[in-house]
Amino acid sequence: MMMQKTTWLKTICLSVMGIGFSTAMQAQTKVSLQTTQNGGTISKHIYGHFAEHLGRSIYDGFYVGEKSTIPNTAGVRNDIVAALKNLNIPNLRWPGGCFADRYHWKDGIGPKADRPSIVNTMWGGVTEDNSFGTHDFLNMCKLLGTEPYLAGNTGSGTVQELSDWVQYVNFEGKSPMSDLRVQNGQEKPWNVKFWGVGNEAWGCGGNMTPEYYVGEYRRFATFMEGKDLYKVASGANVDDYHWTETLMKGIPLGLMDGVALHHYSFPSWEKKGPAVGFSEQQYFETMKTALRMDELITKHSAIMDKYDPAKKIGLVVDEWGGWFEVEQGTNPGFLYQQNTMRDAMIAGATLNIFNNHNERVKIANLAQCVNVLQAVILTKGEKMLLSPTYHVMEMYKVHQDATRIPLTIETGDYMLGSEKLPAVSVSASVDAAGKSHISLVNIQSKKGEEITIDLKGKNFKQVNGRILTSGKVDDHNDFDHPDKIKPAAFKDAVLKDGKLTVKLPAFSVAVLELI
Ligand code: AHR
Secondary structure, three states, X not given: OOOOEEEOOOOEEEEOOOOOOOOOOOOOEEEEEOOOOXXXXXXXXXXXXXXXXXXXXXXXXXXXXXXXXXXXXOOEEHHHHHHHHHOOOOXXXXXXXXXXXXXXXXXXXXXXXHOOOEEEOOOOXXXXXXXXXXXXXXXXXXXXXOEEEEEEOOOOOOHHHHHHHHHHHHOOXXXXXXXXXXXXXXXXXOOOOEEEEOOXXXXXXXXXXXXXXXXXXXXXXXXXXXXOOEEEEEEEEOOOHHHHHHHHHHOOEOOEOEEEEEEEXXXXXXXXXXXXXXXXXXXXXXXXXXXXXHHHHHHHHHHHHHHOOOOXXXXXXXXXXXXXXXXXXXXXXXXXXXXXXXXXXXXXXXXXXXXXXOOOEEEEEEOOOEOOXXXXXXXXOOEEEEOHHHHHHHHHHHHOOOXXXXXXXXXXXXXXXXXXXXXXXXXXXXXXOOXXXXXXXXXXXXXXXXXXXXXXXXXXXXXXXXXXXXXXXXXXXXXXXXXXXXXXXXXXXXXXXXXXXXXXXXXXXXXXXXX
């Protein structure tokens, strides 16, 4: 057997030993868990979601209106609320995305009949009647038990407008904005902590240079006044390291709490390929883009470390996920796509990366929650389904606010032609009750992998697990077969002599619990 060595990451080395389950079983991936070390808290906010006024995310998604025959609370679907509560979603970003820099919040308050209609010029050119506005969103967050993350308009809005929004939702005492809020039926402030100061300022948020945006940020952020606000600067597009450097250099510590980063996964930006029925090449290329998240976080973090060695400022990956061609026959501006086992691979591998970068990544938001891009929920009329990505998020929720267990991994390569990717990714944590969890992803399309995990002498008594996999990598749940893909009990994990041996099938995600 030919052996090669490649260094992918700081802590990850890889070796090639391409043996599938059909041939002799041989340990290919070796993981060493430093069970006695404390890797710090994995912020639950890494498991955040995103709801933009885009396509069928809000209207005909979350929000069907009070008069709908679909069971709802104040117009928000009860089935969606129940499903998202089961994920413990920690935060929800709204109203965009690109829409945020076109959104004027005062259009969305007061009696619905009096709210002006506008055109959603960004997404599909449809009429936006503003029937879902600030109160609707913030009260929905209460229903969901999640923290709102509001994205302010620094592109087409004014400093005064954003300053007023902060005062409207957060000010306890008497002021023109809090009086207006009370007049509109909300006595108590919502106390929103997370605020985006614009979105993609380098593109749809105003096509600004980083130098120009730094000036804008400083002005807008100064007048966003209130206690305990967490202000996030519009961050880099993928590998625009100059953007991050300019922000870190130009914005004083104390005026900025987070720096954003956006990175999507696809075979290529120009040829995104279909969401279902993709080729092996398209699958491989997508996973290559998804795994690049590790390099991006490492390099952006290194820049942040120069200016903020104490790691006070969070890297906020507030848009990530798979982006493919829209489903045939749907509005191209609505970004509706199916969600397959490929999406589950993107989710599992990306969340492992975030968990392992818990020191710098403090918030992340999957794009998007309902009916848009890599959605966890799809709806059709009264029907609703949970996507494979939903199930990954549900399996991984054990890592929320848990303590990371540092680890090293040596894994084989997933090869296509002369290209290769690391076959397996892993992250691990221990929760407040003392239960340890290991999440493993094997992205190989055809090969199972045997994984041995050295537990460094910790005497665990029992291992339980669940797995998500299917027959084909483009398998998905549809409205006629909503439960085709769902987690199942995982029996191929054996605990013996302080070692765990796991047989992970091709394209699968498993989460193990050790007690
Ligand atoms: O998530 C879809 C869009 O992608 C967002 O509106 C924008 O911020 C990004 O370019």
